[in-house]
Amino acid sequence: MAKFWNKLKKNTEPAVAVHHIDSEPMADNGVPAQETEPENTNTGTSNVKKRAIKVGEKAGEKAGEVKEVVVEQSKKIASTVVEKTGEAVVYSKSRIKIYNLNHQLEKLYAEVGGNVYELLKNKETAVLKNAAVLLTLDKIDMIKEEISLINSDLDQNR
Numbered sequence: 001m002a003k004f005w006n007k008l009k010k011n012t013e014p015a016v017a018v019h020h021i022d023s024e025p026m027a028d029n030g031v032p033a034q035e036t037e038p039e040n041t042n043t044g045t046s047n048v049k050k051r052a053i054k055v056g057e058k059a060g061e062k063a064g065e066v067k068e069v070v071v072e073q074s075k076k077i078a079s080t081v082v083e084k085t086g087e088a089v090v091y092s093k094s095r096i097k098i099y100n101l102n103h104q105l106e107k108l109y110a111e112v113g114g115n116v117y118e119l120l121k122n123k124e125t126a127v128l129k130n131a132a133v134l135l136t137l138d139k140i141d142m143i144k145e146e147i148s149l150i151n152s153d154l155d156q157n158r
Contacts, residue, residue: 087157094150101147105140112136 115133127133 052059090157091154098147098150101143101150105143105147108136108140108143113139 112133115130115136116127118128119130119133124130
């Protein structure tokens, strides 16, 4: 019976096992085996070279496909950045214009107040019939309307 088990053990134990094309040969205990050249090195090396070339070609094809995808995604991202930058510039310019118009309004309010004060100081009661006051009030209305239009444009573009 012992002969049977010994014979079976010898037939089932490989001397060296190769796990992967890139890995080192492994002995039966899992430790890398000492490098031993096979007797017929031409066929083993040429097969490995052929397989390596095929793997390299496939990797090259995949790299080309990946490159195309990356380039397309980069173009989309760049166009989105340009578009959003343009929107930000328009928004900023509009906000600056509103700021300047509000500053003009403050000046016009001060002007109306000064005109009304001078008229009342001189005992004139027809403040709303004064040409300077009416002209300034019209300017105020025009600026308020312009600010309203800019704000509505900004709301539509959000």
